[in-house]
Amino acid sequence: MSARDERTPLTPGASLYDYVLFRRGVDPAAPVPPRGYPVPDGPDGPAEPPPARPRLAWDRVQQEVTAALAGPLADPDPVRAAEAVHRATGLLRLPDRTVRAVATRMPLDDETAARATARLLTRTGTSLGAVGVGVALLIRLGEPEDVPCLKALGLLRGLTRPAAAALDPLDRQAAALLLLTATDRDRTLTPLIDAAAAGSHDEAGDDAGDAAEGDNRPVRDALVALVAAPDWISTVHWQARRVAEAARLDALLRAHPDDAGLVTAAGRLLHAMAAQYNTRADLLDYGPAAEAYRTVARRAGLPGPALDHQALLLSLAQDLDSGAGALLDWPPGEREALLDLLRRHLGTEPPPGPHDRRAAWLARNRTRPFRHPAPHPPLRIEVVAGDPGGHPAVETRILIDGRPLVPALFGSGPAHPPEHLLDTGDLLPGPEPREVQLAEADCTEGCCGALHVTVRRDGDEVVWDGWRGATGPPPPQLRFDAAAYGAEVRRARDDESWAWSARRTARRITAALRQRPQLRARWDLRWIRADTDWQDPDTVKVLFGHRPAPATPPGPGEDPGPGLFFEWRLPDDGRPPEVQAAAAVERLEEADPKTYAAVVGGSRELAESLGYAWPQP
Incomplete structure (x- = not known):
């Protein structure tokens, strides 16, 4: 109809x-x-x-x-x-x-x-x-x-x-219920919406109403069931703040602070709100965020030592240490105290069970958020790898006096990964001022913007100014001691304790290709780089583009013609990353990668005319 x-x-x-x-x-x-x-x-x-x-x-x-x-x-x-x-x-x-x-x-x-x-x-x-x-x-x-x-x-x-x-x-609850109702196309959220609407009151901010809603068992049951579902990330992640507001999560936690299921649900919602994918981190707009963190951190030992729970605690610690959670209005010392609580609940022993990718992530990263005592240095660069069981993004988080820069200044995406910011050397000042892109919207800069800063040397200092793309008032000029600045950038670049084997292999391939620009000309490639597969992080992807030279070179502003995109997949074979990377680069030097990589995009007509198989849908 x-x-x-x-x-x-x-x-x-x-x-x-x-x-x-x-x-x-x-x-x-x-x-x-x-x-x-x-x-x-x-x-x-x-x-x-x-x-x-x-x-x-x-x-x-x-x-x-x-x-x-x-x-x-x-x-x-x-x-x-x-x-x-x-x-x-x-x-x-x-x-x-x-x-x-x-x-x-x-x-x-x-x-x-x-x-x-x-x-x-x-x-x-x-x-x-x-x-x-x-x-x-x-x-x-x-x-x-x-x-x-x-x-x-x-x-x-x-x-x-x-x-x-x-x-x-x-009336935040009314706003949340309205938005959830309009987006609940598959009726996944219907039990929560119905329970919250039935228990809501027209009087906003009524303390008696808060208590009654906090004791609303149907809302609690619907919320815990929703967030405990195996596919909760795909259904709830992008509207976690609205789910929390609709359920009056803060009131529920006050009424049931020792409810292990509710504490786990609250922790998952807080972590989802702290994510920044093409939007401002919702955590910064969730009024009771600090109160919810306090309850979750103090009761974090309730659910026990299972892998899922330990992964959640580590994710929350990453958010509080270097993510959006660090931007909340914390009293002096409280954030550090909550981090210490999470550290103690997380413990030092790996969880029982098979040593899978998620357990390996936990083992690599379990101490990283807890090694930075106050006072905070003027500049800290922290590479953070997310939970492989959720949204495993890798970010280069830049902290100024302990506060993360990108979520404070940019509302359309997370900070770039280290391959973009650290491995290129762009953050190190050169002979001339250099503009550096710190973050970009997933939909590209031309759509929803990017955050840029100009890095330059001024005597014994490195200066950041000339900001572009920041939301709100223009950010202030930042000055750093040049020696300390250079040491921190190089420390962050060389610290790979966060990285898994395939990611290290990909970084080494890209570094080697950067030192061999002649390979692009030899094989007629427009660009080439290596990365790990989003869905299969243990596989390295070598990606490159190719556009045949036209018989007549295009004039200024003319269409250069169709092109192709290729992908060469390299599953991790267990050898050291240095060995795997050297073998991949050796093959790239010896044979045209277009002969063994697969076409993954571009012009189908061009691919078929050159004899390449077009990818199956």
Whole structure:
């Protein structure tokens, strides 16, 4: 069924708010459709989209929307103002989300008048554009009395996220439930949503309500079952903060501090919130994070010495030592005290059971987060490898006075791995200032940005300035003693205690290739590097690109033509990494890698014309 077929005609004069209440009232137990209820048609028949306008620059859009809305929103008569907003949003002929984005930030001459108009729009508005303006204004101006209306409007397709943003400062649980409901397409979250909604109260911040919710056994059971599921990472990881807020995790922990299942679930959610994959670490926006860490660290010995539990404790220690957990507002010495608790619960003996990849990771890294006592040095570089049982990313975490730099300055991805920052020598100052990319969004810099800093030498100091891509105010200039700085960069580069065999092999292959640039020209390769496979970390992948030289060289700005991407896989055979790397480089020197590597992407037509097999789907 299409969205158009799902739509219900809007009774003349009926508001979108009344429409949503009607849809929920028809069958309150029925699940909300994916992405919310479709926008209803107008009273005169199906609504047609306004004629498209040429694409406008953002400055021009801001000017037009502000000019159209400023007058009505300053009008002390909310009825007259709401009518004017309805007319203005129709005449602008801009996407509703664009108008909302401007309304959320535009200056207001009279906030009291704007709030009154926003309330009238949200309760009586009949178009998505006008109601959206009201919701956008309540992001700044909303008060507790607006919560019921926002909760209802958030069930309407197109208004879920703005309504949740307006609810966030008023009722975090309501905002979380709204977002989880809209994204629960496979109904995995339904038991938790239903239990939390049944136990919730309309009064935000009521201490009695907190206690009652904290003692809510159905919510506790649904949360523990959700996070204990084998596939919990794929279903919960990206919305861990919202799951914690919907369940009122902080209140549950206060009511059940000795519940081993709940403590484990809390630890897993905290670790998931600390991750930074194309988004700001959710942990930094979770208000009760420090309180939850305290409970988990103090009760960390409850579940016992199993491998899963020890891996969780080590992951939490990595987050507190050098990850987003270090950025929370800790009283002096408390973070170090919690790390010491985790160290004692983790112990020094490996867990019982077979020596698999995860146990090997635990053995390599179990002491690393605990070897940095205060006071913190001006610069520390820590390479952190994540749990192979979760999201095993490798990051080069740069800490300034004990605080991790990238999660504090960049909200679209983690720090680069050591192969990018340390092995290249880019962090070491050269004869001229050098711009270094510290982190990049997974979707590339051109989409969601990257964090850059310029590294230069100034006498006996190394200076970091010229920041690009940081969120918020421009970061300050950083100065380091040159001798200590160089020693720390080289120490971090040479310390491979975090790395497994295949990763060491890949680093040595890449280093050897960097010293042999003639290989690229010899085999007509555009680029070549080695890495470990994300899904099979014990396999080295040698990746390279090839583009045949065209008969006629392209002119400036012309398409250089199609290319191919190749992959040569080298499973770890148990020999020392130095030996495996030397053998791989020797073969690369002796034979064209295009003759034994596999095509993994590029132009299918080019691959077939050159006799290469195209990868099977």
